[in-house]
Each structure stands twice: as C-alpha cells, then as structure tokens.
Amino acid sequence: QSALTQPASVSGSPGQSISISCTGTSSDVGAYNYVSWYQQHPGKVPKLMIYEVSKRPSGVSNRFSGSKSGNTASLTISGLHVEDEADYYCSSYTSSSTWVFGGGTKLTVL
C-alpha cells in the first residue's frame, strides 16, 4: 500500500491554469476509475472535489476537472482564484479493496 505520488508543490497566478499529477500503479489508479481529489485548506476538513476520475459533486466549481491516463491521474484547475490556494490530495481504490492517498500537493496562488 504505497502512497500515490504527487508533486509536493505547484504554483500559479490568478487566472492561470495548473495541473496536479497523481501517479499510482496498475493495482490502483490504473485498475479502476475510482480516483478522487480532495481540497484541504489549513486547519479545515478535506472536501471532495472530484470523484470517479472526472465527476464533480454538486456545488463544486466547473473550474475543477479531472482526467486519467494509464497509472496517472490529473487534477486541473482553470482560471485560478486566490481561494484555490490549499493542499490537494488524490486517492484511489485498490485491488486489495483498500484505499490509498497521495502525499498531497500544496498549491500556491501567487
């Protein structure tokens, strides 16, 4: 159950687009379309932003989108807002019927 691999940090300016990658294996990300993404502001509770690779829960801005190719999933945020600055975590269901998170990516909006 190794953690999924995410970049430690990414940054962008307001209005720009950024992407965060999430690399797993053929036993998790590559095996199922059950990749999800969570946003966590400092001191706050994680919030589901994307599920099943690319679906958005009700209320989540359409500036957030997800995709997957092979063992790597990606979260893209377009038209960056200052309030998007947060930590982002990917997660995947695994072939062991368990779940695994990525190490997290700190997004800085400059």
Added chain:
Amino acid sequence: QVQLVESGGGVVQPGRSLRLSCAVSGFTFSNYGMHWVRQAPGKGLEWVAVISLDGTTAYYADSMKGRFTVSRDNSKSTLYLQMNSLSAEDTAVYYCARDRQDTALENWGQGTLVTVSS
C-alpha cells in the same frame, strides 16, 4: 444536512488503547459504508479503514492491521474505531467519512485529535 461528529480523542500513553466514535445524522447510516482517515500533525492524509453497510466486512491499511478494529452500530448511527497498542506514530487527527458507493469519501467529520505521549 449530513453531519458526522467524532469523539473520544485525547492524550493516551504508549501501549494503551483508545476507542473513537463517530455519530452521524442527516442520512440513513445503514445505507453507507464508512471510512476512517487520519492526519498526523503537519502531514498528509492516511487512509485507515473502511467498513461495509452492515458491518460484516472491513478492510484496513497494512500499518493498522491487527491493532485497529472498525465497527458500527446501525441502531445508534454510530461508527467506532478501536485502537490498541498505540505508539507515538499514531498521533493524528482522526476523521470519519461517508463512502460514496465505493468511489470516494464524500462527507467528512471535523476530526478528533489523538495524542500518544507519556
């Protein structure tokens, strides 16, 4: 609205046990699988365990297997996490979360802090 409220956290000595609870409201508890996730201070999220709707099946992260036990009481709409043989590495905020049909963790509680220290 959906609410999940964890309790039972606190300071515990190494080697001791602790049981966390997660009381839910705003949805039919018995219709959902439930997760525990933890986050050590300044660290990332770590998945702990999941339990099925009826409590008959549970899965654990390798590092918790054998020490942690997840259970539920559907009559009380409450989820539990029994933690044994605690060590400093178990110090974290523990969150309960509602499963979204085996695809994601869609609602999270506020978390309860467990500190393992002598």
